[in-house]
Structures are given as C-alpha cells and as structure tokens.
Amino acid sequence: MATLAWVLALAFMPVVGFVIFYFVGPRKLTRSRLKRLRARQALSGPRFKIQDATMREQVSRELARQIVHIGQTTNVAPCSVATACEVLVDGKEKFAKLRAAIEAAEHHVHVLYYIFEPDQTGAELRDALVAAAKRGVEVRLLVDAVGSSRLSKAFLEPLVDAGGQVAFFNRLNLRRRSRLLNFRNHRKIVVCDGVVGFCGGINVHDDDNVAVRADGWRDTHLYLEGPCVAGLQLVFLEDWHYTRGQAPQGERYLPIASEDAPEHRAGEPVQILDSGPDTEHETIKMAYFAAINAAKRRVWLTTAYFVPDESLLLALKTAALRGVDVRLLVSKKSDSRIVSAAARSYFDELLKAGVVILEYQPRMLHAKTIVVDDWLSAIGTANLDNRSFRLNFEVTALVFGRRIADVLADLFEADSRESKRIAPADRAKLPLGARLFEGTARLLSPLL
Numbered sequence: 001m002a003t004l005a006w007v008l009a010l011a012f013m014p015v016v017g018f019v020i021f022y023f024v025g026p027r028k029l030t031r032s033r034l035k036r037l038r039a040r041q042a043l044s045g046p047r048f049k050i051q052d053a054t055m056r057e058q059v060s061r062e063l064a065r066q067i068v069h070i071g072q073t074t075n076v077a078p079c080s081v082a083t084a085c086e087v088l089v090d091g092k093e094k095f096a097k098l099r100a101a102i103e104a105a106e107h108h109v110h111v112l113y114y115i116f117e118p119d120q121t122g123a124e125l126r127d128a129l130v131a132a133a134k135r136g137v138e139v140r141l142l143v144d145a146v147g148s149s150r151l152s153k154a155f156l157e158p159l160v161d162a163g164g165q166v167a168f169f170n171r172l173n174l175r176r177r178s179r180l181l182n183f184r185n186h187r188k189i190v191v192c193d194g195v196v197g198f199c200g201g202i203n204v205h206d207d208d209n210v211a212v213r214a215d216g217w218r219d220t221h222l223y224l225e226g227p228c229v230a231g232l233q234l235v236f237l238e239d240w241h242y243t244r245g246q247a248p249q250g251e252r253y254l255p256i257a258s259e260d261a262p263e264h265r266a267g268e269p270v271q272i273l274d275s276g277p278d279t280e281h282e283t284i285k286m287a288y289f290a291a292i293n294a295a296k297r298r299v300w301l302t303t304a305y306f307v308p309d310e311s312l313l314l315a316l317k318t319a320a321l322r323g324v325d326v327r328l329l330v331s332k333k334s335d336s337r338i339v340s341a342a343a344r345s346y347f348d349e350l351l352k353a354g355v356v357i358l359e360y361q362p363r364m365l366h367a368k369t370i371v372v373d374d375w376l377s378a379i380g381t382a383n384l385d386n387r388s389f390r391l392n393f394e395v396t397a398l399v400f401g402r403r404i405a406d407v408l409a410d411l412f413e414a415d416s417r418e419s420k421r422i423a424p425a426d427r428a429k430l431p432l433g434a435r436l437f438e439g440t441a442r443l444l445s446p447l448l
Helices: 002-012 014-024 026-042 052-058 062-075 090-104 120-134 153-161 174-179 229-244 283-294 310-321 337-344 347-353 386-391 402-416 424-428 432-443
Strands: 079-082 084-089 108-113 138-144 165-169 189-192 196-200 220-225 268-275 298-302 325-331 356-360 369-372 376-380 394-400 419-421
Touching: 062 079, 062 268, 062 283, 062 394, 079 229, 084 090, 084 402, 090 120, 090 189, 090 196, 090 220, 108 120, 108 229, 120 138, 120 153, 138 153, 138 229, 153 165, 165 229, 189 229, 196 229, 196 376, 196 394, 220 229, 220 376, 220 394, 229 268, 229 394, 268 283, 283 310, 283 369, 283 376, 283 386, 283 394, 298 402, 310 325, 310 347, 325 402, 337 432, 347 356, 347 424, 356 402, 369 402, 376 402
Parallel strands: 108 138, 138 165, 298 325, 325 356
Antiparallel strands: 079 268, 084 220, 108 189, 189 196, 196 220, 268 394, 298 369, 356 419, 369 376, 376 394
C-alpha cells in the first residue's frame, strides 16, 4: 500500500511527488536504524533483568503471557511490576502529579517530549526543572527538533544556567533529508530517580492542559512507580545516547532488585514497549494485533488518528464478526483534515462488520488507549496509524489485570456519552465530493 501511494504520487504529481519523496521518503531508514541500534547496544550491559518465573505467577492468563512474549522476543522488553499505577485524565491531573514528582526528586529527572511549547504550561514545567537543578538534581531534557521547534535558546537558558542539560532529537538537516518529517520522536516520558515514571499522550503545551484552556484536549496519561519504570528509563537513555553520543549508567538510573525483593512480588504487571524505524519488528503494532485477535469479549480503542494498515483493519473486522464487542472512539475535531478524511474512509467496512464507531464531540480527542476484555490495557503515544507504527519513535505501557482495565473502560464509557455514534445511514448521506476526498486521502494513508 505504501509503495502504491508513492507510485501514484510520483505519477500524477511528478515534480511535487519527487520533492516529497526526496525529503520524507524511506531512503535513509537503514542508516538511521544502524546508528540507533548502536545506541541500544552501548546500553546493553546495564539492561535490567526481570525474573520470568515471578511474572508467570502474576500474569496468570495464557493469552497475557503470549502478549508479553511478543515484546520479549521482538524487543527484549521484559514484563515487570508497578507498585503504584494511576490513570491520569487530561493535562490538569497530569501536570499537577508531574510537578509533585519533580519536586520530590532527589537524584535525577529525565524528560522526553515530542511537543514542548514555550507557553504557560511549558514555562511552568521548565521552572520546576530549574528548581530541581538548582537543588542539585541531575536534569536532562530531550525534545524532538520538529515537534518542539519553537523552543528558543532564551527560553531554555534558565535551565541550562541552573545546570540542566538540553538536547534536540534529530535536528533538521537538508543533507540528511529523511529527518525533516520522518523519524520523529513522538514519545512522552518522564522518569524521576529511576522509580517514578510517566508516559501517555499528553504533550507540554496549553492545548493539552485544561487547567489553562477550558477547551484543552481530552487526553490520557499514566503514572507509574516501581521496577517497571526501568523500562521507561531505558528508552530515555537510548534516545539520549543517540542524540548526545553517551548516556549516564549505573544503578542510580537502572536499579536492579534481587529476585526475592518485595517490589517484584506485589503490584500490577506492566510491560514497556517501544518501537520505531530503528527496529526490525513493529513491536507495538504486533502486540495490538495479537491482543485484538485474542479478545473474547471486548476491544475498546481510543485513538487521535485512525489510519490502520490492512492487518489491523482485518483484525478489527474479524473480531467484530466473531462476536467481540469492538468499539472505536475517535475525535470529530482534528488538527488534520486530510487525516480525518482518511480515517472516515474506513468507516463503511468497519460498520458492515459490526464495529461501533463513536466520534467524540466536545473538543479534540488526543488519547491513545486500548482495553481488551478485563485483562489488558494499553496507554501510550502510538496512534493506530502508519506514522506511529513505522515512521515515528513511540512508547506504550501494557498493564495486565482487571483494575486498570476497569478504569479505562469507565473512562471510555464516559467519553462515549459525549460522542455521536456513527450509523450506516449517516455515511449514506455523504455527498459525492466528500467521498472523493475521503478516497483520495485513503490512497495517501501510508504516507500520513
């Protein structure tokens, strides 16, 4: 499908198509992977180890074990334990919890964001990091060069002057043209002292903070404590090493507890999965695909951008056709008209298969979550689209067990009450122009 999209673009728009291919085509993927893999290999020594026997006791379902095995075999991502695990709804909850964690940090704070804006929300977080650095805490801030392009030297100067370190992931370089739009770091990670972590969909900007804007995006984040945070830490350290050529090491950053440590035997099993153009396997997509196929009762998905490839589309339709309650929650409001049109082009066949499609009405929906039956939850940065699974660096936390699944299910139902259910009759009323636009957007979907 991606090849067809490029062929059509080059055939019907030869000049424009060539320019687009030159700057965002997949030609530099292998070189980027090799460099990124060197960063992973440099940190392979201190990679944390989790006892499989312990996790087999806690991840009781055989299906859950199979999902865990995917991450272990494709990305060496062990399943660990969260001694505390909390779903954070919208930016107000997330940023209050985040500032408290930064204020409590004693050794280091590691921060990675795709979007970090120099607005009120960004200034408040920067000031919290400055205060931490001034009291002797190691502060490392890594942001994506495209997503956070508005960050200026003047805005970051207080943090640098306080002793904090700042880096930009994949700075723009015309000689390395694939870096312009592809290979962006879409992750949102914060780690404090190696034992407190955050990940999810909420970036650092006013649009994602209802404490600043009443119409701020509807989003979801995850707060974690315990050994599982080492998974987030490792992802950050690899990205930092890739950007700066080196990364801090030692048990202060990746604490290794003994097999009999209480924290390895109490809590909720969590597996941190990362994926991107540097990896051979699309680990997050594989885990989602396997989970959808394993579902027996329900698959409830929330995503900001829905542009699935054929495998995920088939998995969703097949699950619905075999009687699984498949629901897809997307945003009516979007910051990309063409992506929204591409998403809607899939609605007809999903509806025919029995998938329930809901469009969230009040504001932009930016969350990326999945609930499968009552045993698996996913909260992360990856949307159900080609860019998330193949072109960007992403991270997702899989949480095994009923408690978080129930929390996300309740949240899904609350969002559903503020959504419109799409009916086949609604689709039948679409004018020809709208359908043509959707069809054109779908042809370009592998590039979105």
